[in-house]
Amino acid sequence: MTLLSDLPLRDDLRGQVPYGAPQLHVPVALNVNENTHPIPEPVAVDIVRALAQAVQTVNRYPDREFTELRERLAGYLGHGLTANNIWAGNGSNEVLQQVLQAFGGPGRSLLGFVPTYSMYSILASGTGTEWVAGDRDADYRLSPDTAVAWVTRTNPDLVFLCSPNNPTGTPLSLDTIAAVYEASTGIVVVDEAYAEFGPVGTPSALSLLPGRERLLVSRTMSKAFAFAGARVGYLAADPAVTDALRLVRLPYHLSALTQAAANAALAHTDEMLAMVDDIRGQRDRLVQELTRLGYAPHESGSNFVLFGGVADPHATFEALLAEGILIRDIGIPGHLRVTAGTRAETTAFVEALERLGRATGAEAE
Incomplete structure (x- = not known):
């Protein structure tokens, strides 16, 4: 039987293990x-109805620009965002991978602060991006001084900030995010996969987007929207960023069924977030x-x-x-x-x- 080691695998992937x-x-x-x-039954019925309609058109390619979904996501996020600020993919992991495909790669580096979401280093490896593991403060917090010191020391091309952090749950202040952005010359991604679970009134990094064209805020429908099996992630950023991601996305990467299910769920935002x-x-x-x-x-x-x-x-x-x-x-x-x-x-x-x-x-x- 052929073993993985028998294949002409990339050298930098040898010895790696998949996420799981x-x-x-x-x-x-x-x-x-x-x-x-579980998803509330009336919402589930509407999603099934939307899927039934979408099935009738699957002989054709879906909307490559997933226009309605981007408009609905912009409306959900608020902060004056429009569809031009929004990008989406099959889960936030795919969105983050596209970010690394566009802005990372061989000869470039990604800084994260461990312990953090283990997929960051895996995505870096898969795109040939050097992974730099920065330290955190006591109790897994991350102060502006500590974060900036690491940015200054390593000069990364990208920085991933998990807010709140996974797997520790630690909140991240806007002061730290702003300080990292000012200290960096590259792309800064704030991963807000769990943002909806913070205390009511917790400010989002979305409020920092104006005037910061290198700042990206990633979200997902997997958690608060109970949509993990549907695989829908997205980000908000300057429209130039979404143009960059179009250069690396696969054609028609969001299926008609995915778009239909997500649009139907977003039409019931209040019920989904109840x-x-x-x-x-x-x-x-x-x-x-x-x-x-x-x-x-x-x-x-x-x-x-x-x-x-x-x-x-x-x-x-x-x-x-x-x-x-x-x-x-x-x-x-x-x-x-x-x-x-x-x-x-x-x-x-x-x-x-x-x-x-x-x-x-x-x-x-």
């Missing part, structure tokens, strides 16, 4: 930060319960909680899995991560963890 989280069929899956709430308050409540409940059990949860502005004080993360992960509860071991010593699910899912997790006994590990630094 366990895909197991369990009663309570809280490992990949999905929105575990579950966000409940998810915030379950996240805060996780923080309280984990604290009660002796663990050390970190501040989170997302739909998940990273918690320390876990003596043996692998053993705890396996013990919970044995009870049908799947969370995430992300490789940070003494830590595990759990998604805020429905009330019933959160209860099942807390009760199972309590049966394992109170935390005995050292608290997170």
Whole structure:
């Protein structure tokens, strides 16, 4: 049987491993930060109706410019944005990959601040872009001084800022974003995949876009819109950026079915986002319960909680899995991560963890 090592693979890809989280069929899956709430039935009916109409036209290529979707996304984001400011793809990962295809590549570098979303380094590798791992401050925060010091030291062509950060949930201030932009001469991307789960009134990096043509703000419909299976991500930026991304996108990259489903969902924005308050409540409940059990949860502005004080993360992960509860071991010593699910899912997790006994590990630094 032919092995991967037998193929003429690119040298810089040898030894790499693909991104992946366990895909197991369990009663309570809280490992990949999905929105575990189902789409409201009236909304689902409208989406199915839109898909049925789109199917009748799939003998033709879809709208290459996905015009209606860009208009709807601009309307959702506000901040004076128009369709010319919007780009979309099959999940925010594809959008970020297109950014690296346009602005990264051999001889160019991408700065991120670890621990952060693991796909950043994988996307960098796949596009031949050098990955530079910067350090964070205590408790996984990122101050303007620390971020700027790394930008000044490494002079990257791109900087990816995760806000709030995945996998730690740590909020990121607009001051840090603005400071990074001023210190950099390249592209600065703020990944706001979990922005809707922050406290009400939390400012978005979208407010920083005017006058900053190298600033890009990435979003997704996977989380707050419960649309992970539909694969719709997008970004807002200066119109010149969207022109650059047209140079690297594949023809007709958003199918007619994807566009129809996303447009139908955005027509029901209020209903789709009605579950966000409940998810915030379950996240805060996780923080309280984990604290009660002796663990050390970190501040989170997302739909998940990273918690320390876990003596043996692998053993705890396996013990919970044995009870049908799947969370995430992300490789940070003494830590595990759990998604805020429905009330019933959160209860099942807390009760199972309590049966394992109170935390005995050292608290997170």
